[in-house]
Amino acid sequence: MEIRQLKYFIKSAELLNFTEAAKASNIAESTLSQQIKQLEIELDILLFKRIKKRIELTEAGEMLLPYARRTVAGSEDAIQRMKDLQNLHTGTLRIGGTFSLCSLLTDTLLKFSQKYPNIKVSVECQTANKLLEHLKDHKLDLALCFESPLPFESVESEYLFDSPMCVIMHQYHPLAALKEIPLVKLNDYPLALTIKEMHARAIFDNFLLANKQKVEPQLELNDINIMFQLVKTKHWVTILPKSTIINEKELKAVPIAEKGLNMRAALMWLKDNYQKKAVTEFSQMLLKNLKG
Numbered sequence: 001m002e003i004r005q006l007k008y009f010i011k012s013a014e015l016l017n018f019t020e021a022a023k024a025s026n027i028a029e030s031t032l033s034q035q036i037k038q039l040e041i042e043l044d045i046l047l048f049k050r051i052k053k054r055i056e057l058t059e060a061g062e063m064l065l066p067y068a069r070r071t072v073a074g075s076e077d078a079i080q081r082m083k084d085l086q087n088l089h090t091g092t093l094r095i096g097g098t099f100s101l102c103s104l105l106t107d108t109l110l111k112f113s114q115k116y117p118n119i120k121v122s123v124e125c126q127t128a129n130k131l132l133e134h135l136k137d138h139k140l141d142l143a144l145c146f147e148s149p150l151p152f153e154s155v156e157s158e159y160l161f162d163s164p165m166c167v168i169m170h171q172y173h174p175l176a177a178l179k180e181i182p183l184v185k186l187n188d189y190p191l192a193l194t195i196k197e198m199h200a201r202a203i204f205d206n207f208l209l210a211n212k213q214k215v216e217p218q219l220e221l222n223d224i225n226i227m228f229q230l231v232k233t234k235h236w237v238t239i240l241p242k243s244t245i246i247n248e249k250e251l252k253a254v255p256i257a258e259k260g261l262n263m264r265a266a267l268m269w270l271k272d273n274y275q276k277k278a279v280t281e282f283s284q285m286l287l288k289n290l291k292g
Contacts, residue, residue, distance in 0.1 A: 003075050005039045006068040008032050009047060013065050016055050086277055088116045093278045096124045096131040096143040099224040100200055100244040101265060105144065108286040119278050127222075128199040135270050141279045144286070146199050146241070146263040157266040158283075160290055163241035165204060165261040166253035170234040175254060182257040183213040192227060192236040193217040200263065204239050207261045241265075 012021040012032070022029040040047050047061035057065065084090045093112075097105055102125045109121065124131075124140065131143040136154055147157060167181045175181055175189065194201040208214060219236065221227060224244065230236045232250055241263045242253040267283060269275065 001039065001042055003072060005035045006072050008035050009039060009061075010065065010068050010072065012036060012048065012055065013057055013061060016057075017053075018055060019053075088119060088278055088281060090118050091120070091276065091278050093119055093121045093282055094124070094139065094141045095121065095282070096126060096134060096140045096145070098128050098131065098145040098199065099125050099194075099222070100241055101144050101146070102224075103247050104243065104265075104290065105286070106247070108282065108289045111289070112282050112285055116278070116281070127197055129197070132268070135268060138270070138273075141269065141276070142283060143268045145266065145268060146203075147266045148199070154271050155268050156271045157268045158287070160265040160267060160287070161243070162262050162264055163243035164255060165200070165207070165239055165263060166242045166255055167237055168231055168240050168245055168251055168253055169237040170232055171250055171252045173234050173237065173252075175237060176252045178254055180255045180257045183208065183211065183215060186215045186237070186239075190218045190236045191215060192219040192221065192230055192238045194224075194227070194238075194240075195220050195222045198222060200240060203263060204261070207258075211258050213258075 008021065008025055008027075011024050012018055015021045015024065018033055018036075019029050022032040025032060036047065043060070043064075045060045046058050047064060049056040049058055081090065095105065102123070105123065109123070112119070113121065124134070126134070128145040128148065131140065131145050132148075132155060134140040135143055144160075146163075147159075167175060167186065169175050175185075193204070196202065196205065219230070224240075227238055227240075228245075228248055228251065231238055239256075243265065245251045245253055267286065269279070269283075
């Protein structure tokens, strides 16, 4: 059963004349008659009584008509929805971001929402490893996170920027007056770090190992917002990429004296996966916002 056959059937049922139905459908009468006949053969029942040049719906035809109309309407609605998706009138967008980068989405989310108010957007903040899992499981369309030293074959990425790991503190903390801070000096102050499962912590621990240094955090947690609140008490300091405090006016980032502790922020998506227009548009807006 094809949609075009149902359209010919509906038109014939409305006009009760194959000749007029063919004209209205812009096809030859023989073509319309053939398509109606094929439909009847497929359904194994007559849909029209053929009385000389006049036709009437059979009981089966009467029964099929409302279903045919709903089916055709549904197909036309689906086509329209596809067109709307291309023009971003409707649809969904699923974005993920690491805890330390999610704040960078704010401006782009605002602009995207204002331009495409009917696109439903969901934002998920997770660890980088969890975001990559969700990309592979098709639970996310796009992820903003720091690149892992190990490449993921199923994921493509676009480099955004480098962000040096810094000592983060309140702007009036005693360490804020320094131009750079040696790692060893961190042991003189209460230190709060993210949990070991988070990407930034893993990078920092590896850096400590490479530099034969050791620091002992007094506190470990997995929530960046709570981390900021703790640091704002002027009691704790922490280690995070400088980019994480871009919207935190009370906080200051001081470089670590030992060089080479950087993280690469990137936009990631599933390789060889169809990218809907909402993803492409949001990506372009984010890139323009971050690089502009």
